[in-house]
Amino acid sequence: MVDMTTALGSMVLPNPVMTASGCAANGQELDRFFPVSDLGAFVTKTVMAQPRSGRGTPRMAETASGMLNSIGLQGPGIDVFVEKDLAWLKSTGARALVSIAGTTAEEFGDVAERLAASPAYDAVVGVEVNISCPNVANRGLVFACDALSSERVVRLVRERLPSGTPIFAKLTPDVTDIVLIAGAAIKAGADGLTMINTLLGMVIDTDLLRPQLAGVTGGLSGPAVRPVAVRALWQVTAAMREGRLPTRPLIGVGGVRTGRDALELVAAGASAVQVGTATFNDPSAPRRVVDELEAEVARHGLVRFADAVGIAHERMARP
Amino acid sequence: MSGVVQVAGELIATRRVGAYHHLTLVAPGIAELAHPGQFVALAVGGPTSANLLRRCFSIHRVKPSGTHGGTVDVVVAAHGPGTVWLTGRRAHDPVDVVGPLGRPFPLPAAPVPCVLVGGGYGSAPLFWLAEALRERGCHVEMVLGAASEDRLFGVVEARRTADGVTVTTDDGSSGRRGWVSDVLGEVIDRAGAGVVYGCGPMAMLRSVTDIATAHGAVAQVAVEESMACGVGVCMTCVLPVTGNDGVTRMVRSCVEGPVFRGDRVRWDAFGGGICRVPDDALGAPREGGH
Numbered sequence: 001m002v003d004m005t006t007a008l009g010s011m012v013l014p015n016p017v018m019t020a021s022g023c024a025a026n027g028q029e030l031d032r033f034f035p036v037s038d039l040g041a042f043v044t045k046t047v048m049a050q051p052r053s054g055r056g057t058p059r060m061a062e063t064a065s066g067m068l069n070s071i072g073l074q075g076p077g078i079d080v081f082v083e084k085d086l087a088w089l090k091s092t093g094a095r096a097l098v099s100i101a102g103t104t105a106e107e108f109g110d111v112a113e114r115l116a117a118s119p120a121y122d123a124v125v126g127v128e129v130n131i132s133c134p135n136v137a138n139r140g141l142v143f144a145c146d147a148l149s150s151e152r153v154v155r156l157v158r159e160r161l162p163s164g165t166p167i168f169a170k171l172t173p174d175v176t177d178i179v180l181i182a183g184a185a186i187k188a189g190a191d192g193l194t195m196i197n198t199l200l201g202m203v204i205d206t207d208l209l210r211p212q213l214a215g216v217t218g219g220l221s222g223p224a225v226r227p228v229a230v231r232a233l234w235q236v237t238a239a240m241r242e243g244r245l246p247t248r249p250l251i252g253v254g255g256v257r258t259g260r261d262a263l264e265l266v267a268a269g270a271s272a273v274q275v276g277t278a279t280f281n282d283p284s285a286p287r288r289v290v291d292e293l294e295a296e297v298a299r300h301g302l303v304r305f306a307d308a309v310g311i312a313h314e315r316m317a318r319p
Numbered sequence: 320m321s322g323v324v325q326v327a328g329e330l331i332a333t334r335r336v337g338a339y340h341h342l343t344l345v346a347p348g349i350a351e352l353a354h355p356g357q358f359v360a361l362a363v364g365g366p367t368s369a370n371l372l373r374r375c376f377s378i379h380r381v382k383p384s385g386t387h388g389g390t391v392d393v394v395v396a397a398h399g400p401g402t403v404w405l406t407g408r409r410a411h412d413p414v415d416v417v418g419p420l421g422r423p424f425p426l427p428a429a430p431v432p433c434v435l436v437g438g439g440y441g442s443a444p445l446f447w448l449a450e451a452l453r454e455r456g457c458h459v460e461m462v463l464g465a466a467s468e469d470r471l472f473g474v475v476e477a478r479r480t481a482d483g484v485t486v487t488t489d490d491g492s493s494g495r496r497g498w499v500s501d502v503l504g505e506v507i508d509r510a511g512a513g514v515v516y517g518c519g520p521m522a523m524l525r526s527v528t529d530i531a532t533a534h535g536a537v538a539q540v541a542v543e544e545s546m547a548c549g550v551g552v553c554m555t556c557v558l559p560v561t562g563n564d565g566v567t568r569m570v571r572s573c574v575e576g577p578v579f580r581g582d583r584v585r586w587d588a589f590g591g592g593i594c595r596v597p598d599d600a601l602g603a604p605r606e607g608g609h
Contacts, residue, residue, distance in 0.1 A: 025551055045554075053602040054596070054602075056588075056593055056596050057545075057556075057558070058555075059554070059555045060555035066371065067371060071554045075602075077602070208592065214593045222371055279548070280553050281362055282325075
């Protein structure tokens with residue numbers, strides 16, 4: 001038996017596997033395939049202050065070992081979300097990691113405040129601050145591309161949430177130095193970081209010779225981006241181990257399809273792992289990865305999952 | 320959301336039918352839950368496939384039990400890497416199946432005459448629907464259309480299942496030369512139809528809706544939107560549909576559909592191969608877009 005519990009700051013989860021925001025809706029769809037309360041946490045689709053239609057279609061393009069999506073943060077708005085979706089998650093006993101966003105820093109704060117005021121708030125084990133969705137009309141609004149903007153958003157959210165609620169800033173790898181952005185988010189009060197969001201990409205329809213997505217560009221996800229996630233986790237973990245950044249827990253996300261994939265992110269430094277695009281291929285994937293990851297940890301003779309976190313940093317071959 | 324299962328299925332028969340492939344899969348548990356108009360989502364390429372997205376197919380028919388257990392039949396046109404992989408499978412190859420998915424065709428409470436319109440292999444679910452309607456005492460007419468004779472699906476089955484069948488082809492290689500929309504009005508009038516069911520390309524569903532409405536019938540159309548997951552989590556298969564409250568929303572065709580009342584679909588948003596978000600839709604983009 002492996003002890004699969006993981007601590008993300010003050011939040012202790014029975015296992016380290018989660019859904020990824022935007023890849024699992026808000027739980028009821030996947031609950032037909034496995035109880036979502038089996039997961040360490042259920043990460044909800046990013047919610048904003050108001051209802052939002054998202055973009056036109058086509059919104060999706062399949063790519064080699066991945067896909068582009070251009071949803072545009074479609075959602076019901078925070079009020080309907082807490083009343084319907086969060087209440088449902090609470091009724092199942094699931095632990096909700098709620099992903100929030102805004103078009104301005106103030107909107108992030110507003111969403112956080114309305115979430116904290118909801119009757120179902122005790123189902124919330126943390127808040128993931130999505131400062132890195134690439135599918136926004138104004139690229140200047142990808143807060144995580146800029147250290148100052150990241151800091152302002154995280155600080156506002158921190159102020160509006162009870163101090164006991166851990167907050168995780170979700171970062172994009174589409175930056176020159178992810179350690180710099182990670183540092184800004186931690187300085188502003190993030191209890192941890194989620195890495196990575198999708199990478200901005202584009203597909204041309206070679207029959208029509210025009211962009212395949214109605215929104216022109218989209219976010220690249222799937223196994224194709226896993227090495228980018230491993231790299232980002234590695235760089236930020238290395239900076240923490242070297243004392244260049246305060247130590248905070250990391251949630252790894254990007255291209256996880258199997259327990260072996262999850263272990264790769266864990267060994268690079270992730271204390272928890274989200275399963276995203278693989279869910280489209282296999283709706284049971286998040287639940288399956290819970291068992292597969294446990295088997296992987298056991299295969300290495302470890303009795304505690306926590307002992308595998310960042311282990312690759314200690315096993316570097318020295319020339 | 321209704322019952323759904325994910326099963327490790329097995330292909331037991333595959334045969335060419337004109338331009339298409341007719342696949343029979345052993346997939347226990349699906350037949351008992353399924354109704355006409357629902358679909359299955361098939362994984363392609365095996366567990367390490369580079370093609371992650373499921374391919375969704377309208378259920379052609381189901382058999383709850385047999386020598387192999389419950390089976391599901393689908394009709395596939397091989398036009399991309401996923402469908403080429405599927406049609407290259409041999410008997411006894413494994414195929415992961417999720418289903419039944421989506422909302423079925425609603426059946427009329429009274430035995431009203433109905434017209435079933437299929438474009439190309441979009442006709443696949445209509446024979447099963449025709450049987451269900453005739454069991455309720457409905458008079459059933461079918462209209463099948465395609466570009467050419469080899470792209471028609473199920474003409475023989477239609478003659479066996481329906482009270483009347485009209486065939487059209489663009490090139491005149493079978494039936495009447497022209498489109499299903501050229502004959503639909505007169506078929507509705509002749510049958511005195513109250514409901515028109517349609518399945519096929521979006522442009523055809525739009526004209527089916529227009530003609531049905533003009534001839535006093537309600538159109539129920541099964542839309543074709545590209546899907547990544549089929550189960551309601553990816554948000555890619557949306558289209559603008561007006562609800563009972565008069566509000567237009569971008570709704571998922573895999574969960575809220577694929578069958579919609581034709582007059583509720585915002586056909587005005589479709590054009591040039593894309594679908595825009597209508598300005599009056601709930602949460603539509605303001606200046607600058609989403």
